[in-house]
Amino acid sequence: MKIRPLYDRVVVRRKEEEETTAGGILLPGSAKEKPNQGEVIAIGEGKVLENGELRPLAVKVGDRVVFGQYAGSNTIEVDGEKLIIMGESEIFAIVE
Amino acid sequence: MKIRPLYDRVVVRRKEEEETTAGGILLPGSAKEKPNQGEVIAIGEGKVLENGELRPLAVKVGDRVVFGQYAGSNTIEVDGEKLIIMGESEIFAIVE
């Protein structure tokens, strides 16, 4: 199965980290404050400008990105894997 | 009966899934977190740009689409079948 995001939307595979404190206790999601990270899996064709033209996105497939902590609420299961769909404006930066 | 959505609106037939947990219990809608899926049944002529021109939609009839979990609130019954009407901006991606 393949997923094609519309316009300025981006599909991201969230990077799962060991979420343990120094003492080894698993932290619930609500205790994390830092932005989320992940890898770009698919991108849309571009953002629609006011004149109707498409502006290609700045991120590309394979980029490792940092996104806002509220960007991960829309998920989709593709081939048994849970992915996130977000607008490119919810992505803060590319990490290299 | 035929339905013609206006402008950037799209009519979608929601994909009904077996909503059972591992133990076979039927989950109520509010317990689901993943975006909804469905098939595009009809599309509008396009989104009106600021200069008044129409920009054709990116989805087409027959596309299998993923949409936001709050996109399904406007429904219409056509020939005894319950369909959803949403703006194209509520559609996240096309699944192939």
Added chain:
Amino acid sequence: MKIRPLYDRVVVRRKEEEETTAGGILLPGSAKEKPNQGEVIAIGEGKVLENGELRPLAVKVGDRVVFGQYAGSNTIEVDGEKLIIMGESEIFAIVE
């Protein structure tokens, strides 16, 4: 008496349906979830674009339309009949 809507406004005669459940109980309005339907009685000259020009509406008099469930709040009595006035953006689709 004749009514001429301004700009992108549309006057609609609501289709009154038998509102009964299988057991014949009359449902109050708040229990209905499906969009409302009706017939277009009069339309405005068009939507004002940012450059000041008018863009003619997509609906025309006689169209049977589906509109949002909150679109029916502005009513007017014309020749003893209660009609609805709404913006064209509150109309989802034309039914044929």
Added chain:
Amino acid sequence: MKIRPLYDRVVVRRKEEEETTAGGILLPGSAKEKPNQGEVIAIGEGKVLENGELRPLAVKVGDRVVFGQYAGSNTIEVDGEKLIIMGESEIFAIVE
């Protein structure tokens, strides 16, 4: 005394109706649901477009208009008469 509305504002003399039910009981304003009606007394020179030009209004002095139920909150007393001032966008239609 003469009143000159600015830009897209319109001065309306509200039509006072007999507000009685079948049994002759006077209804308080909050029990009315239908839009208000009135006669246009004065109009502004036009709406300012984004490029700074004025677009003349669609209503003219003498028009009988229907307006939203919340449009009547700004009133002014001119020569002892209470008139309403509203934006033209609060006027739904012209009644002929």
Added chain:
Amino acid sequence: MKIRPLYDRVVVRRKEEEETTAGGILLPGSAKEKPNQGEVIAIGEGKVLENGELRPLAVKVGDRVVFGQYAGSNTIEVDGEKLIIMGESEIFAIVE
């Protein structure tokens, strides 16, 4: 002391009226429903359009104006006199 409003701002001297009911009781401000009136004391150079140009205001110094009941909240004391500063969009009409 002289005051020069910026852009589309206007300085108004509020007209103080005898606020008495038929029986001579002084009404507190919150009991008044009609728009406020006053005289234009100073005006800005104009409203900044999207292209950066200035559009001169429609009111001029000396105009007697009617403004919204919430427009009077920003005041300034000039030479011991309390004046109001508001945007021109808060002025409804010029009274002649």
Added chain:
Amino acid sequence: MKIRPLYDRVVVRRKEEEETTAGGILLPGSAKEKPNQGEVIAIGEGKVLENGELRPLAVKVGDRVVFGQYAGSNTIEVDGEKLIIMGESEIFAIVE
């Protein structure tokens, strides 16, 4: 130390007044209703227009200005002095 505001931002030194009532009681800030005053210490290069050009500000260094009562919430300490940073749109007028 020198401070260079970005774009349409302005640094203002608030004018400190004797805040005493007739009886000599010091009034807390919340009891004041009049707009604040101060002197412009530094200005940005201009406001960014939609086309990306800069529009120079209307205020200049040394101007005595009146600003809204909620404009003073962003402060910075420069060389031991507490200054206010605000957008030029929060400035109502220049006092001469």
Added chain:
Amino acid sequence: MKIRPLYDRVVVRRKEEEETTAGGILLPGSAKEKPNQGEVIAIGEGKVLENGELRPLAVKVGDRVVFGQYAGSNTIEVDGEKLIIMGESEIFAIVE
């Protein structure tokens, strides 16, 4: 590891100050009112204008900047160091 902010986003290293009162008590963050300061570590390529072009940012790497007190909520850990990501519009001024 290198971080490339998207569009008009800026990465800032917050300046940590001695947060002590006269008596030497450490103040919690919520007791501070002044804007935050820091050094620009990385900047995006520019802000996207309505016509799709990029407008380069006004800040550059190495600038010492003052930003709003709510701008520091999005952080990222780069090589063990906690940095802040914000839009350039949250930066008030450059300090020299």
